[in-house]
Amino acid sequence: MTGSSPLPDAAFRVADRLRAPEPWEVYAERSRRFEIHLGGRSIEMVRGPIALEGYGIRVLRAREGKTGSGFQASTDFSDPGIRSTVADAESVSRYSEFPAKRVELPGASGKALHTVEIVDQRLWDDPLRAVEGYVEELLRGFDGRKGVVPSFGSVRATLSETSLANSAGLKVSYLNTTVDFEVAVKAFGGPEGAPPGEYWVNSTSRRLETDRLSTDIDAWCRYAKDVRRAAPPPTGNLPVVLPPGVLAGILPPVLGYRFTGVARLRKMAPVLGDPVAADSVTVQDDGLRPWSPASSPVDAEGNPRAGRPLVTAGAVAGLLYDAMHAAAFEVETTSSASRGMGPEGFTDWRRFTHPPRVSTSTLSVAPGRGGTEAELIEQAGDGIWVQQLGWASPDSISGAFGGEIRIGYRIRHGKLAEPIRGGTVGGFVLAPPGRPSLLRDVAAVGAKVELFDTIVTPPLLVRPLVVAGAAAPPAPTSK
């Protein structure tokens, strides 16, 4: 989707005036942000336009068999501003050392860009009204509900014109929208005297998803109410079903590091062909997934996005590279450069302020033969369904993850039973051969995938994971 902004694209404006030795690259964005913040059912604050226009310049300097990379970002589009930004980047490059002899930047291919659905046109055309309409719809969804209210929330919509130019002749631009949504749903009151309960939702998407609001609100209210009557989970090694919303907080941070050239450079990446997961697990990185916040026609260096296999039938099928790491290993880039995506999954909407780094875009776990959610639960037999973790806080180095169960359900005799809350569940996403890991212990892969933030996956039944619950007696204290 090529941009059609009335002003020349920001990167081109900078590139046309740039005086620097090759190779160089300019990544720029012109963004407008509109936000509505809720306090209860009231609008607490309206923000917008938050206007941000800026660019980042990267220079690459070959030196004694290595490459020095320098980057600086600025919001100053004046000639002196561009000159001082380049000077900063050059200065940084003199001290930078990366083990690649020569880094290639993509040139103009002459081909049309991929088409990928990443613009909410209604939002683009009238952003504040669209956000206001969404919030009205959200609040209307709570009308008539007894004992359930939104207690806190925000909708933050960003409209960006992203452009890229480099010394190899590349000039590309595209439009994109991003919506960060957050709401806390509180259940309270009633004769039972239980303390209030809350279900707290965070998500990032490319559009205002009004169509599914009503269904979502039904579920959020149910979870908030169930929090009030939830008991701690049992302690032990149990079959656990993890839905997409939970997997979104576990898999991308770990695979997004371990399956990249960054990890390979540090001898932390798995070797091609190694069995790292159950045979039923196939994962690819999908840079063109419609409506994913990580999708774009080109990556952050201007290479056309594509699908890249990572795990095929449980074995390592590929790693991801940006231009720097591709050069270090003398392989082709996999168009896997991104900006503003942190190692823990946090994203910064000021993407131009970051140099490119290799990462996954949208992890796509292939549907399996585990059937529906009900069939996965039936296969679990006696276990738990984790609906939400506080924060899985995955460690990309060791592969460990673990978090407090904010709301889940006990599975008894193959059926969902009473709600659970508290205690922790965790383990390792990846582990050396012979040791248990989430991916290796996948017992069943659900049949229906769902996009949640930067992962599209079915629910997974993992047998077992370690669950620690408050109701259990203390474990023995000897090793």
Added chain:
Amino acid sequence: MVDLRDHEGEVAAALGRLGRRVEFADVLAERATGAGLRLDTQSTTPSVEPRLQGTVFRIWNGARWVEAATSAFDAASLAVAVEALEHAAGKASSHAPAPGPSSTTRKEWRTESARPMRDVPVEELLALARDARGWAMAVPSVAEAQVGIRWEDDERLYLNTAGARCFQRLSRTQAGIFVLATESGRAEFDFDGRGGVGGREILEFLTEERAATVARRAKEMLAAGAPPTGEMTVLLDPSVTGLFAHESFGHGTEADQFVRDRSYLQPILGENVGPEFLTIVDDGAFPGGWGSIYCDDEGNPGQKTVLVDRGRFVGALHDRETAAALHAAPTGNTRRADFLSRPFVRMTNTYVEPGDWSLEELVAEAKNGVLLERGTSGIEDPLGGQMQLKVKRGHRIENGKITGLVSSMALSGKVLSFMKAIRGAGRSGPLRIEPGFCGKGQTDLLPVGTGGVHLLSTAVVGPA
């Protein structure tokens, strides 16, 4: 541009235009500069902070706050933001007074340091980082050592239509060393770091002894056993206690959550929540603290606020609006992550004050349980009052002695139950504020400090 104040004329004029339309308006202009570097065995990655600068205007339109911001200082860009707010003001009763007291503070502050980081040559930082990496790599089994150094000068100019004018240049410096050890396919790490308001002096902690200690501890982790699971006696080290004070307890004291009826602590303000030796404070004026501020983003000076005084929950953190709603005074805790972000009630440096137990006494009192060390992350649950803290390592406590090393763990349970069960608080030397970043929800990360002493209680321990 040499100084943010070079643009004060244009910004003040734009604020004056808004002041003619509404009862109250304020503006925050910001400019940040800085640099950093990261060094590991494979690469040297210096960086400079983005040349970001901009302005955010805020008005009270009679019903709510409305904001507009721009990343430019030219008259045309400022006018776009002002016109958006004039339009918003026109829709409502814009001459209603804004809630709470408006600051009238007029003052300037700058971080003083014998050697500001902006004066330290990059060659000197590189040499220090290379030394530290070398000291760590000399320890057998160490596969990787990374050293990071970063500093930032954050200039903020706050003006409002009540006459406040606050300018601050806050200099923060941070450094850390991360060491990875591997053996037989297993990888483990350890780390250490410091951060604070100040300059080159903060980097003095990067010594040969400290780098080697981090490396030895990373190597030790290769032999760490699995942690125990279940409800048990827990002894938190000062870093974990600091995380508890901030994530588990502190977020519930942010009074915007009171106003939203979203804090488990609101109904028990004034009640006992812990033993008499338990005192928790938030201190934005803590000298050199990573989360310290000279003044907040409503023009109120940073200050010390006692949250728990000898076991009694006595205080909350306020901005002007929550202060008005709850008949309190602003506490200097209104913070924006940057000029692009909205203000929220936020913590600064949050910590547990010392008790009078020695570590040996606490371990003996624990008898059997686990010592949790190296807090790495936590998450708040302001309404539910559950806690989740994650630690990198720990030791079993058996028969009143510290024994086997165990790997990462998560701590959970109910915050108030944990506090009621506190049986001892350690005495400490000088309180150390650990650097960290905190979001309000998933976004708006800003620097916060945490600290404390050893704390003995009961909680659920599980995998992490």
